[in-house]
Amino acid sequence: MQFRGRKHVVAVGGVVAAAVALAACSSSSPSSSSASGTINASGSSFQNTFQQAAISAFKSVDSGITVNYASVGSGTGRSNLAAGTVLMAGSDSPIPSSDLSTFKGKTVLYFPVVIGPISLAYNLPGIATLKLSPTVIAKIFQGQITTWNDPAITALNPGVTLPSTAITTAVRSDSSGTTQNFTLFLQNAAPSVWTLGSSSTIKWPSTARAGAQNGGVASIVKSTSGAIGYVDYTDAVASGLKSAEVQNKAGDFVAPTAAAASTDAADATIASNLTFEAAWASSNAAAYPVTYQSWDLVYAKQPNANDATILKAYLGYLLGAGQKLLPALYYAPLPSGLDQKAVAQLSQITG
């Protein structure tokens, strides 16, 4: 199974390597090069590509600290943090209230580290741009709109001749934060139409084709004419897939880009513990509404001073120089106001 993005990906890889080198050289944060230790982190697979690049670049900043990030899913990441088997958990959503008791009353700090668009990737040969509204997307994924030349879709795309091909929806077979936030967007944007709820696992209609991880969904879309699926933007680009333009709150159709995602997140209501919902958050005309976020969770009170020091060093890097890695990876950096609040929160980590 060859992804046509081979040359593209090599180019991306080259850009990343260059960006990594650049970030390392230009790092001006006072690196605590005397600190050493190992940070074991696990959680969200959405963050995985970013974490891998950051870990690799961080070695040049502070070679004494080894960071390991395992992409096991936000749920397991959170439960690992609760059990104390990792120092840091990556999570695409806040801790559900039903799980709070597992943290035994200890304060958990949320550090937003990355924003990213979810792409509606489609496979329609010859159709260069596709405009979709949240209501139409909801109906497509609920199996209520079944062909591409349905009036609801053609109404949004004047001047484009859509084929009568049947729509094949591609969804995740494994539970995922991407699913959770995509359905959160649908719940927020089309509440009267969307009935399947918002969760990391959804009971999709039986006509939906399931693939494992973003890569699995991307490969279904790529190999099936008339398919549409929801994929993290980074993976859609890596697979060479086209993304649809989605209508935002202002009524404009916006394509997924890093800038559009940041614009959307900038208008989200930030709670005092830095949690927020980026999906369908902004009324800005340039905002891409299907955007989501990921946090790194750590305990405020660390078991020892060294753990506090190395966590502050690595999180500080992620919030500072690490943000420069994001555009090349097709993520969006944090809006600057949010970034500042997160950096200020670093001081609450004590050991």
Add this chain to the structure above:
Amino acid sequence: MAVTTQQSVDLREPSGWRRAKNQIVTGGMWFAFLCMLVPLGFVLVTVIAKGASTISWQFLTNGTIPPNILPASIGGMGAAVVGTLVITGLASVIAIPLGILGAIYISEYGTNNPLAAFISFLADVMTGVPSIVMGLFIFTIWVLHYGYSGLAGAFALACLMLPIVIRSAYEMLRLVPNELREASYALGATKSRVTLTVVLPAAIGGIVSGALLAVARAAGETAPLLFTILTVESTNANVFSGANTALSTQIFVNATQPYVGAQDRAWGSALTLIAIAFILMIAARLTTARFTRYSR
């Protein structure tokens, strides 16, 4: 005197339809063998074709697994190779002696012993326990208290290997003729002496080859490791503490990535893993051929 001449009847060849049925069935058996050969060939050809270009000394030894984005020519899976070797090694050290002792218990101390019969039955049941259940089990009782480590992974693999080693060692011990044991007893040896110095050496060839096959199976298992080692990117030769990684889990994680580099690394790792398993299998066959004294 009249000489009666009899028509010579060819007693060797059966008549038409019987012969045909025989040939059809024999053909069917060869076809069954072909059915086995085809997927094996298919998989080997695919893995070799896709993985061979990725394999290099650097791939096998480079200590840090690079980000998925980077192509396969950068970095390598050395961390996973080390992980697989140390975790499987520790699991073997735990499971093989325990398994051989267990088999000795069932076979040597098992006559008229209902407990031994029960344990033999339990060992059979244990061979059927799904590997994911072993992984979840170790996750629940060990990882949640002591964290992710190569040790936890080794425990999970040892749970998987134990019943296999017990079963194969038991079959080998059973084949040792009783006369050997009786002769040793007649010379005044104690039971432990008989077992250790006579029975075990007689069966050792088969026991070792069975153990090697169990190791090969463990090296390729993924599900028990998914929940116990955390699959990290850096080499961790300390199997007792700290999260680790292994070839099998890396293949599983990489297989579903959209990045070509990650997929290439998955194929390269698959080839490496198959090579390790084959080497162990060939070692097992050679041991059987050279050292087995008693076989069926």
Add this chain to the structure above:
Amino acid sequence: MSTTVKTGPAIPAGPVRGLSLRRPLGDRAFALLALAAGLVVLVILVLIAVTMTQQSTSWFSSEGWSGVFSTDWDPAHGKLGAMAFVYGTVITSIIAIAISFPVSVGVALLLTEVVPRRVAQPIVYVIDLLAVVPSVVWGLWGFLILVPWLQTIYAHIASAVNGIWILGNLFGFLNGNYVSGASFFTCGLILAIMITPIVTSLSREVIATVPATDKEGAYALGATRWEMIRGSVWPHSQTGIVGATLLGLGRAMGETIAAALVIGSSPTITSHLFTPGYSMPSVIANQFGESSGVFRAALIGMGVLLFLLTIIVNLVARAVVERNARRMRGTA
């Protein structure tokens, strides 16, 4: 004069230790060691059963027995019924056995009855090679190569049999023109490939216990090879082969990684084999990462169900094989 020489008891030449009834310390220690090793198996199994049941109680208590076995699986709305997964596990295992049984028995008979020793060696190597390929490699190959290839084949078969009575229900389209490479049948196929080596070796062992006199007697009466197999080998070994197949079934039910990648991940109960389905080990592997609370308890609970199911299958297999062995010993 006769002198009676009183002979006393024989005086031993050197020091002698009396034959005591107590075994030497080293011997007893070794026996205890062996017993402890055997008990480890018992301890592990008990621990597995206990801890996993403990972790899954919240599922059983919140759903109740009717909920646990309902067909409604919708974690987003709190519905956690496991029936679809039990169905998928059973169906894929049956497909695996249906494909693997003839192949395994065929090859086992080939090795024991047909080929001479020299040719048997490479065939045994092939079986070993098949056994040693790691399950994740089967999954990788299945997911990336087999699934797309089978998709087109399924589409052809489905359009050919659609509407025909039983075949249409088994191999036809479910809704519209929809068949998937990742489906019940593909999962069963991959499982069959994986369990064939075990079933073959076990069947070989069973067939090898058929007394040579019976076989030679059949040949002496002029039977062809097939008639000899049908008349001498099969009656002796049928229960043993069935037992071996059941053991393979136990393995097929528990196989996780390869199944998770090719089964299609859609909890549906349908007779159409070319549509995506789900099974217990697959759902655990796929969904454990993001699960928490009652959802996680449900997944662990399914692990418990799987454990029980494989125990039952192994019990039955063992009983069947034992019966065969007992009959063999009786007639020896």
